[in-house]
Amino acid sequence: MKTLIFYDSIGGNTERVAQAIHETVAAAWGDADIVKVRKETAVDFTDYDLILIGSPVIDWLPTKKLMDHVMGFMKSENASGRIRPSSPIVPGRFGVCFGTFGGPHIGRTEAVPMTAWLRAFLEHLGCLVLHAWHVPGAFQNRDELNRYGRLGDIRHRPDEADLADIRNRVAGLLASLEAFRQ
Numbered sequence: 179m180k181t182l183i184f185y186d187s188i189g190g191n192t193e194r195v196a197q198a199i200h201e202t203v204a205a206a207w208g209d210a211d212i213v214k215v216r217k218e219t220a221v222d223f224t225d226y227d228l229i230l231i232g233s234p235v236i237d238w239l240p241t242k243k244l245m246d247h248v249m250g251f252m253k254s255e256n257a258s259g260r261i262r263p264s265s266p267i268v269p270g271r272f273g274v275c276f277g278t279f280g281g282p283h284i285g286r287t288e289a290v291p292m293t294a295w296l297r298a299f300l301e302h303l304g305c306l307v308l309h310a311w312h313v314p315g316a317f318q319n320r321d322e323l324n325r326y327g328r329l330g331d332i333r334h335r336p337d338e339a340d341l342a343d344i345r346n347r348v349a350g351l352l353a354s355l356e357a358f359r360q
């Protein structure tokens with residue numbers, strides 16, 4: 179299955195998660211594209227059978243750069259009539275949303291709008307969205323938020339255990355999709 183890991187990351191936490199996902203897919207299936215969003219990035223999301231899209235949580239949502247990119251892509255898809263009423267599910271097209279978050283005030287609930295936003299994008303493309311993975315990620319230079327928030331002490335997150343958990347989840351995801359591999 180043609181696989182894309184598409185993400186943004188400001189401080190590097192989400193990048194580490196994206197790389198762990200990429201390494202796991204590449205090791206199991208031999209190939210996967212990984213792209214960090216940039217203004218000039220041109221990715222045709224509809225080229226892929228499996229899209230894993232991720233962001234840090236910034237004010238409960240994905241980064242502005244990622245949202246702008248997604249909306250730019252949606253605009254061009256809409257203009258060419260490819261976003262159809264009911265957004266029919268495309269057979270064999272799957273998605274996963276992921277991201278890192280600090281959860282200092284209300285915990286994981288702060289991350290849910292972010293992955294819900296990404297899920298809405300993937301579902302407009304006809305993806306069956308299988309998972310939303312939320313990984314704790316420390317703020318840079320915000321000791322109080324990293325020590326006393328709802329998630330407790332997140333100063334060194336994501337840590338090796340978080341990345342091992344993500345690799346494990348990816349292995350499970352790939353196993354679940356085995357019947358769709360060509």
Ligand SMILES: Cc1cc2nc3c(=O)[nH]c(=O)nc-3n(C[C@H](O)[C@H](O)[C@H](O)COP(=O)(O)O)c2cc1C
Nearest residue numbers: 187188189190191192234235237238278280281315
């Ligand atoms: C400007 C800014 C706003 C943030 N807003 C939130 C937020 O609303 N909720 C939350 O849980 N974490 C928030 N965070 C914490 C980040 O989501 C978290 O540290 C994340 O792991 C950063 O990922 P990155 O290193 O890939 O950029 C914010 C961080 C920054 C810098």
